[in-house]
Amino acid sequence: MTELETLRHSCAHVLATAILKIWPEAQFAAGPPVENGFYYDLELPHRITPEDFARIEEEMKKEIKANNRFERIEVSREEAIAMAERGELAALGGRTEPSKFKLDIVQHIPDGEVITIYRNGQFTDLCAGPHVSHTGRIGAFKLTHLASAYYKGDERNPQLQRVYGTAFKNKTEMEAYFTMLEEAKKRDHRKIGREMELFCFDEDVGPGLPLWLPKGTVLVEELERLAKETEFAAGYQRVRTPHIARESMYKCSGHLPYYADSMFPPMEFSEEEGGDSVKYYLKAMNCPHHHKLFGAVQRSYRDLPLRLAEYGACYRYEQSGELFGLMRVRSMQMNDAHIYCTEDQFEQEFRAVNEMYLKYFKIFGIDKYVMRFSTHDPAKLGQKFVDQPELWKKTEDMVRNVLIRSGINYVEVPNEAAFYGPKIDVQVWSAIGREFTIATNQVDFAVPARFGLTYKDRDNTEKTPLCIHRAPLGTHERFIGFLIEHYAGNFPLWLAPEQVRVMTIGDEDPLVDAAKDLHAELRGLGIRAELDISSDKINGKIQRAEQAKVHTMLVIGKRDLEAGAVSVREHGKGNLGAKPRAEVVTALADAIKNRA
């Protein structure tokens, strides 16, 4: 436990102390430090509200001021159980009801572990520690929010109230933390998305179903263009598939009934309606459709590797409580492709995919990410994982080799693989600190066989291909959600929804004509330029363009007009001075083309 975690954990004890002073009947469960603070779970008939915070914090301050020592006491299991039964754990003393959660916890401590209790002032708690020397060491703290949580995270257990707080060595550090939070809130893609008119949601359309406004659609289409160019150069072929499929396909793929909970309920036509009582599902993934395309044509080893790509629309019925802006939605478009190859080709193909990831991350300047390499657990072969031990070993070794040779930092997570093969997930963090998988790269050596996919090999035998499932740009929704926060809405020129705004100083005819002409020239070159020829003052025009996060502002005043120049201003960089008009136009067009 780090020093800060120790301090926060101690603060959780102080929180419990304070709550017990106000409500002696409170029953406490677990109170660990967490990423940005700590919490304590408790059961209490009184429903704690934010209005109670001031009162609780008051009591906490008293406990901290008292400078009570944290006293560590080793006890035997029997003593600990007896104390819990007498209601002396997570209590101030004098309570007779057993400390029921602590009793349960102590009974689950494995044999041979040292059991300790900690005391600060009147408060005694079962706790492994460690703690700060005395309560006075907690320099600054604040209760932050409330939530509920099931005891031990299991929904069959009672629901407890969870009080969250944070604590720091001193006030300065805590204030810095809250300032950082404020800044993070400004980057929140939900806020920027509304302000910049990128996307929206509508109750009548449905929760988790984002609609792309024109400026957001620019982002979508620029990403698609990048993907299409990159994939074309890498030998991919584009395909298109319907958004729905019959139940039989998902039976074949093995997604039903295993995945049915995450899919929208099926559409079914009755016989009176002229239908044939067949169920159709909205697709939750593109793989089965692509497998059908592989199987649609006779395949030879000469066709491999075959790389089929599609920005496929998928629909997943995520639990309502899981929905979160663009980051977790119910309709999404995936940067999907399936690469069918032989075992011999696998390593080369996998490496190429990995290089594509790194190329993208470089373009976007994404450097804070973790690659999670999920492998199988040999003990679960035949249940959670397909029973092909030699293929698991082979593909996992190949994936590991590619990662090591590329010098990529990764964490290996056993028992997390897909049932059909190992995978790599790329994890990133949203502005408010939530972790998301932004991209995925999976090996599949099982499903092609379920679909009876084969190719005719050199020796005239039918063989089953391996399949690599990859989505380096993830889904439009999550990737753009992430990019909005990554750039705080200040997109690079090639991505910016409004790349250029041409504006005049004043609205006299010659200026307006020059501005219109420049605007038309830029539009003719495919540059997303807008025009501000209103009679507002130049300061006001600049202000509005800056707030709209327009990438480049081109200002034309009388002086520029006479010199055949335009004044260039870049968002966030300020005035860059007057330059010849032709030079400015060429520079813009080049920078956009090169995604500079």
Add this chain to the structure above:
RNA sequence: GCCGACGUAGCACAGUGGUAGUGCAAUCGAUUCGUAAUCGAUAGGUCACGAGUUCGAAUCUCGUCGUCGGCUCCA
């Protein structure tokens, strides 16, 4: 899905039982200006939706929809 909080003009918010408000944005007019807010006027609301309590509801109660915070860490 479960627990809790929240839902007032395009956006940010005020309004706790008695005439629905402020700022920005919008529209119109004036202003003719050199790099982050020129001035004035006008318009904009089924206070999420539905039911109930009340002489009277944005405000109190219940339901529905939606949004947000949590629901993995463990004494």
